[in-house]
Amino acid sequence: MDSAASEVLARDLLQGIRRDVDAALDAYLPAGEEVPGSIHEAMRYSVLAPGKRIRPALLLLAAEALGVPREEALPAACSLEFIHAFSLIHDDLPAMDDDDLRRGRPTNHKRFGEAVAILAGDALCALAFEVIARETRAAALVPRLVAILGEAVGTRGMIGGQVLDLQGEEMAPDLELVREIHHRKTAALIRAACRMAAVLGEADPVVTKALDSYGEAVGMAFQAVDDLLDETSTEEAMGKKTHKDRSRGKQTFPACAGLESTRAAAQELVEQAIRAIRGPLERTEALESLALYVVARIS
Amino acid sequence: MDSAASEVLARDLLQGIRRDVDAALDAYLPAGEEVPGSIHEAMRYSVLAPGKRIRPALLLLAAEALGVPREEALPAACSLEFIHAFSLIHDDLPAMDDDDLRRGRPTNHKRFGEAVAILAGDALCALAFEVIARETRAAALVPRLVAILGEAVGTRGMIGGQVLDLQGEEMAPDLELVREIHHRKTAALIRAACRMAAVLGEADPVVTKALDSYGEAVGMAFQAVDDLLDETSTEEAMGKKTHKDRSRGKQTFPACAGLESTRAAAQELVEQAIRAIRGPLERTEALESLALYVVARIS
Numbered sequence: 001m002d003s004a005a006s007e008v009l010a011r012d013l014l015q016g017i018r019r020d021v022d023a024a025l026d027a028y029l030p031a032g033e034e035v036p037g038s039i040h041e042a043m044r045y046s047v048l049a050p051g052k053r054i055r056p057a058l059l060l061l062a063a064e065a066l067g068v069p070r071e072e073a074l075p076a077a078c079s080l081e082f083i084h085a086f087s088l089i090h091d092d093l094p095a096m097d098d099d100d101l102r103r104g105r106p107t108n109h110k111r112f113g114e115a116v117a118i119l120a121g122d123a124l125c126a127l128a129f130e131v132i133a134r135e136t137r138a139a140a141l142v143p144r145l146v147a148i149l150g151e152a153v154g155t156r157g158m159i160g161g162q163v164l165d166l167q168g169e170e171m172a173p174d175l176e177l178v179r180e181i182h183h184r185k186t187a188a189l190i191r192a193a194c195r196m197a198a199v200l201g202e203a204d205p206v207v208t209k210a211l212d213s214y215g216e217a218v219g220m221a222f223q224a225v226d227d228l229l230d231e232t233s234t235e236e237a238m239g240k241k242t243h244k245d246r247s248r249g250k251q252t253f254p255a256c257a258g259l260e261s262t263r264a265a266a267q268e269l270v271e272q273a274i275r276a277i278r279g280p281l282e283r284t285e286a287l288e289s290l291a292l293y294v295v296a297r298i299s
Numbered sequence: 300m301d302s303a304a305s306e307v308l309a310r311d312l313l314q315g316i317r318r319d320v321d322a323a324l325d326a327y328l329p330a331g332e333e334v335p336g337s338i339h340e341a342m343r344y345s346v347l348a349p350g351k352r353i354r355p356a357l358l359l360l361a362a363e364a365l366g367v368p369r370e371e372a373l374p375a376a377c378s379l380e381f382i383h384a385f386s387l388i389h390d391d392l393p394a395m396d397d398d399d400l401r402r403g404r405p406t407n408h409k410r411f412g413e414a415v416a417i418l419a420g421d422a423l424c425a426l427a428f429e430v431i432a433r434e435t436r437a438a439a440l441v442p443r444l445v446a447i448l449g450e451a452v453g454t455r456g457m458i459g460g461q462v463l464d465l466q467g468e469e470m471a472p473d474l475e476l477v478r479e480i481h482h483r484k485t486a487a488l489i490r491a492a493c494r495m496a497a498v499l500g501e502a503d504p505v506v507t508k509a510l511d512s513y514g515e516a517v518g519m520a521f522q523a524v525d526d527l528l529d530e531t532s533t534e535e536a537m538g539k540k541t542h543k544d545r546s547r548g549k550q551t552f553p554a555c556a557g558l559e560s561t562r563a564a565a566q567e568l569v570e571q572a573i574r575a576i577r578g579p580l581e582r583t584e585a586l587e588s589l590a591l592y593v594v595a596r597i598s
Contacts, residue, residue, distance in 0.1 A: 030455070038466075086421075096414050115394045115462075116462065119461060119462055122424060123453050123459075125424045126449050127449065127453055129428040130449025131449075133442045133444075133446040133449065134449075142442040144432075146445055147432040150426065150428050150433075153422075154422050155338050155339060159418050159425070162418055163335040
């Protein structure tokens with residue numbers, strides 16, 4: 001499959017997934033009118049905002065590659081989107097990255113105030129775990145799914161990465177530190193998508209390890225691309241402020257290695273991701289196209 | 300048993316429980332030295348601060364009343380303390396109640412900065428669910444434990460109560476609103492302690508309902524006592540600022556009904572709690588003494 005065909009496939013897959021995921025997110029979220037209204041509106045505002053749903057898509061496509069029907073994987077897939085939205089709301093707060101714009105709209109605290117934004121993030125964090133526990137049909141898998149998500153969210157994953165990211169603003173560019181930040185802040189949740197899929201598909205250790213490697217490489221590629229786009233894209237195209245990493249002294253791939261090396265590294269990571277699953281998995285087409293899609297944004 | 304004997308029993312029980320719970324909390328928390336250090340220190344600072352461990356105690360004593368050994372209930376018990384600490388850290392933030400003092404020490408954000416405090420609360424929320432999933436020996440009970448905790452934390456429980464509490468500052472005192480705030484903000488987590496104990500003890504519906512009623516009444520009494528102490532106690536005795544509810548226009552029992560009626564209501568709630576479990580449960584001594592202990596602080 002050539003790269004143009006692959007991109008078409010990825011777009012088709014993502015469109016279908018987005019429809020199913022958004023319907024499930026909507027069903028799992030409390031109604032906007034339910035008391036107290038403001039927080040439910042705030043949760044829905046960020047979760048249902050336009051977005052690519054990359055994390056749910058990875059989980060669903062990896063699960064489907066293992067023969068798991070989509071509806072059985074939807075609760076775990078949605079839990080990742082709840083966590084992702086929670087992390088964006090809190091990262092945008094004045095005490096963190098202090099951003100006013102996200103996905104082309106005011107950030108959650110700009111729209112609903114800081115108190116409600118903090119609490120909306122908190123509620124989405126709890127809801128993620130609750131939805132896995134309440135909605136996963138294969139109850140025996142719930143302990144492992146919750147443990148994987150908890151580890152990916154916590155200080156050894158996403159939240160630890162955010163701490164390192166904030167601390168890194170005070171330090172000189174350091175490629176090892178960039179790798180550690182991205183490994184935790186971005187790749188942990190994307191790896192969790194693959195690991196949860198492996199649990200749902202009751203995959204053997206070889207397949208589990210292959211999916212884990214794929215998730216790690218896709219996650220690192222994804223963040224390298226995000227770093228690049230912050231440097232090279234515009235606010236209109238991205239729906240959020242750009243060129244802000246450099247002004248804040250953020251630890252990024254381009255700050256350490258330059259634009260060209262970052263582009264090359266992202267390509268190489270995607271090839272690594274594809275090599276990891278070819279062989280161990282039988283059906284890899286969808287996951288390959290999704291990996292290629294991640295870097296297509298920069299080519 | 301007279302009330303003095305009951306108070307001695309409660310103090311003895313709480314002392315033993317505190318030792319076991321603190322050891323488990325310490326074991327479940329990442330070490331303070333683990334990278335990134337600041338957030339692990341911040342988490343330990345708030346979780347291991349001096350405190351009564353009322354929520355874990357309720358869970359452990361209710362579980363023991365149903366024949367569940369303490370070590371099997373410790374993960375769920377500790378999850379409640381992680382959630383409680385997370386809620387205190389976030390409630391104290393400048394965007395919320397803006398408090399500088401908690402349990403006789405600087406609040407988390409005063410000590411570690413706002414960004415780390417927000418993230419430490421977030422990490423404790425995730426850790427609560429992870430610990431239940433990873434450490435509960437009876438894996439088949441994990442889905443129900445996680446679902447109960449998630450509901451108690453979310454917008455239909457504690458977080459929804461905090462939103463109503465903040466919104467209530469703008470309104471005239473209203474007893475129905477006070478009840479709704481306390482029902483969600485305080486009683487939800489205490490009821491969850493009792494409901495999780497019922498799940499761990501595989502209690503029948505009658506016992507489950509009795510424990511649920513006990514938890515609701517103890518939770519409401521606990522918050523009425525807290526409201527009273529804010530009005531009548533000193534900063535030195537409480538380890539936090541007092542007389543602040545009134546100055547903020549908080550919705551409280553005393554603001555609506557006065558001190559005397561609040562005292563009477565707290566006593567009546569504790570008697571309700573005790574009546575709820577006498578009969579349905581065989582061993583009620585420990586739970587009765589704990590309920591009495593809650594109001595002993597004001598007599």
